[in-house]
Amino acid sequence: MLLVIDVGNTNITLGVFDKEELFGTFRMKTKQPRTSDEYGITLQELVERHGIESSKINAVIIASVVPDVMHSLGSAIIKYFGVKPVVVSAGIKTGIRIVTENPRQVGPDRIVDAVGAYTLYGGPTIVVDFGTATTFDVIGPDGTFEAGVIAPGIRTSAQSLWGEADMLPAIEIRKPKSILAKETITAMQAGLVYGQIGQTEYIIRRMKEESGYPNAKVVATGGLGKIIANETDMIDVYDSQLTLKGLRFIYEKNKKNK
Template sequence: MLLTIDVGNTNITMGAFDGEFLPGMFRMTTKRQRTSDEYGMTICGILEHRGIDPKQIDAVIIASVVPDIMHSLTSGVIKYLHTTPVIVTPESDTGIRVNTENPSRTGPDRIVNAVAGYEIAKGPAIVIDFGTATTYDLIGPDGTLEACIIAPGIETAGRSLWGGAAMLPAIQIEKPDTILARDTIAGMQGGLVFGAIGQTEYIVRKMKEESGYADAYVIATGGLGKIIAKETECIDLYEPRLTLNGLRLIYERIAQ
């Protein structure tokens, strides 16, 4: 089995693939102070809890935007799963060409999403990842990562809101029944959710106009992406497993 690991700023998302089938998908918080033993034991424990024998894992691939944890995480994988993981970088053979001014600064997660998005679209695509940051990536018809927009994530914006304003409480992010809020919490929820919907629709429209890819297929992923995708017609598909599938596709390409 192949274990795919997506290391984000907030969570580490993992998926255990048996071919194209994904029998197990789970998350753990991203903590920089974990030791290699803590990573290894936690991963093995979660796998066993999901009914997956860690001994079945014979390959691991990782994409990370948190360099500080990589030494401990990689060491934990080697020690406990007895396999050396493949690390995705901008220089990896992913099948996606990064056509930006500084390709080496492109986040591995964005490259992985581009691989999975292009596989789905089979042509021009816009991939939106609603994470700690909300990223909009433009993939051209030939599989080239051409441009990006990076905005604060919905939850990041929310923490800034209630962290910087003494009278505003921390809230659960969800769409209120109406945009015409009559209390503070609903007003904050409306501002965050409806604001994100409006941002998404405007950015997607401008990306299509300026690129000339009017028929670009728009794919969303990320935890809060489901809320936004349900409320706008500019998103064609919501795929929560996009990054993990991208990692699987890259591993299959490298392992050929």
């Protein structure tokens, strides 16, 4: 069985695949400092609680945008699962050719999303990931990673809003019934959600125009992405497991070439 691990700025998202079937997904906070033993014990417990024998994990692949956790996490995988993890980094086979000015600046998470979207849906594709940052990436018809946009994520914007304005409270992020808000909480919710919808639609529209791919399929993923995807016809597919699937595809490509 394959354990896939996506280390994001906010959460570490994990999944277990048996061939093509995803058996379980779970999350843990990224920011909490952990030793290799703490990672190992926690990972084993999470896997076991999902009814999966940890001894059956015989392969691991990791994509991380947080370098600080990699030493402890990698050591935990080796010590507690007896497996040396594959790490998505420069030189790994992905099937995606990056043609931006500085390919090394493209985050592993964006590469993994691109692999997942292109493998599942073909190209041209615009991949939108609603995470700590909201990213928009253009994948050409031949699988080239051509360009991207990075914007503040909806939760990041929300935390900045109530963190910097003393009179504004922390709120639940959800779409209010109307944009015509009549009190502070729904006014904030309207600004955050409708603002993100407007941003999403505008960026996708401009990317289609400037890329020359007016019929590009738009594939979205990420924690709060479903809220936005349900409110706009600019997004064709919402796939909450896109990143985990992309990790599996990359593992399979590198497994075949070992």
